[in-house]
Amino acid sequence: MKPLVRNASLSGYVELSRSLGIDPRALLRQVGLDPVGLTMQDRWISGAAVIRLLELSAAAAHREDFGLLLAERRRFSNLGPISLVLREETDVRSALAFLLRYEHMYNEMLHNRLSEADGLATLKLGLELTGPVAARQAVELAVGAFHQLLREFLGARWQPLTVCFTHPAPADPASHRRFFGPVVEFDQEFNGIVFYSGDLDVPNAMSDPLLHTYARQYFESIAVSRDTSEADRVRELIGALLPTGRCSVEQVAASLGVDRRTVHRHLAASGETFSSLLNATRMELAQQLVANPRRSLTDVSGLLGFSAPSAFSRWFRERFGCSAREWRARQASDACPE
Structure with a gap:
């Protein structure tokens, strides 16, 4: 690219x-x-x-x-x-x-x-x-x-x-x-x-x-290597675009100065898809953000690019097998010394 x-x-x-x-x-x-x-x-x-x-x-x-x-x-x-x-x-x-x-x-x-x-x-x-x-x-x-x-x-x-x-x-x-x-x-x-x-x-x-x-x-x-992979570039852009609510393959392609087909082709060569990177990046960020008790789940929803807290709740339960509130409580419990 x-x-x-x-x-x-x-x-x-x-x-x-x-x-x-x-x-x-x-x-x-x-x-x-x-x-x-x-x-x-x-x-x-x-x-x-x-x-x-x-x-x-x-x-x-x-x-x-x-x-x-x-x-x-x-x-x-x-x-x-x-x-x-x-x-x-x-x-x-x-x-x-x-x-x-x-x-x-x-x-x-x-x-x-x-x-x-x-x-x-x-x-x-x-x-x-x-x-x-x-x-x-x-x-x-x-x-x-x-x-x-x-x-x-x-x-x-x-x-x-x-x-x-x-x-x-x-x-x-x-x-x-x-x-x-x-x-x-x-x-x-x-x-x-x-x-x-x-x-x-x-x-x-x-x-x-x-x-x-x-x-x-x-x-x-x-620091990142000068030989950063195309998948790494897309992953970084996804992380930057998610809070804007405009994270799409079209937006990523525009940032890279190519069309969406080029993005899909480069990701396919590394065994990835845009959806797989989007979900992986969201899951990684979700764990960091939900674990922070000072952030409201509504704020977390916005930072992860969801249009409504309800959409975030459904996504979180599908990926983690419980609600974000339950997951946060478990993390807090695990962090407490016996």
Whole structure:
């Protein structure tokens, strides 16, 4: 299936679009993205759809710097759980190495590389594209986001030696000069940032040595392999979509940037069906949620995507052989010491 990105890649998109006088909801629907689901930062969506959205938005707003304006709104938290580790890394080198190692945890389209030679460090940014598609805005968003990240570590006055783009210069490069300084160059051989290698050894002022090991251990416990299976992708999307009440194979397919038949075909290859994954995910979540006495069963019903508590009650009894209330009581009884 096509590479995915986290919803957080579009953080600030709605606000930026409205400030430029364009309708973000209409543009999101045009590329097959759910405007409501965009608020779920950890949900995965089609990377190809995001690239097309950025190009359409730039054209609608008549702003060649749309991707760059979006990059200005980037924050550490947009990276998700990995941001907790980056804040505690000892220096810029270890933070960048960690970020590049786990880039698939926040954007499967990114393929970045850091190299050093003759006292210079070069961060080259690549995007996995399917065919010759326009991706100027996505490239500038990615380069701008990394520039913002480096400034978080090195200070607001830090400036790279060169910021490179393979595409031509915009008609008006004022925003690029303001954002990167006079070092931005176009029609270059790669997209990326060149700076002094010594910058990599600058200590991270945000780091707390006591939290460094803990942050790493926490992240390693939730990290997923770059070789995540298609079934794992669908399972994760089901978990994210269930509370919205719109968990269907069509919604999952839209998030993956494919049609429903493709989803069914990939799942069949691994011996699964959409229904089997839906039920397995629901059962796993149901056990966690019902066991928590602080959650009402009505709330649990909604979080599992049921339209009414009665439907949840019937489903639960069919799967567990008793009512949710009885199951909760048994769990509480088993947890009590004799």
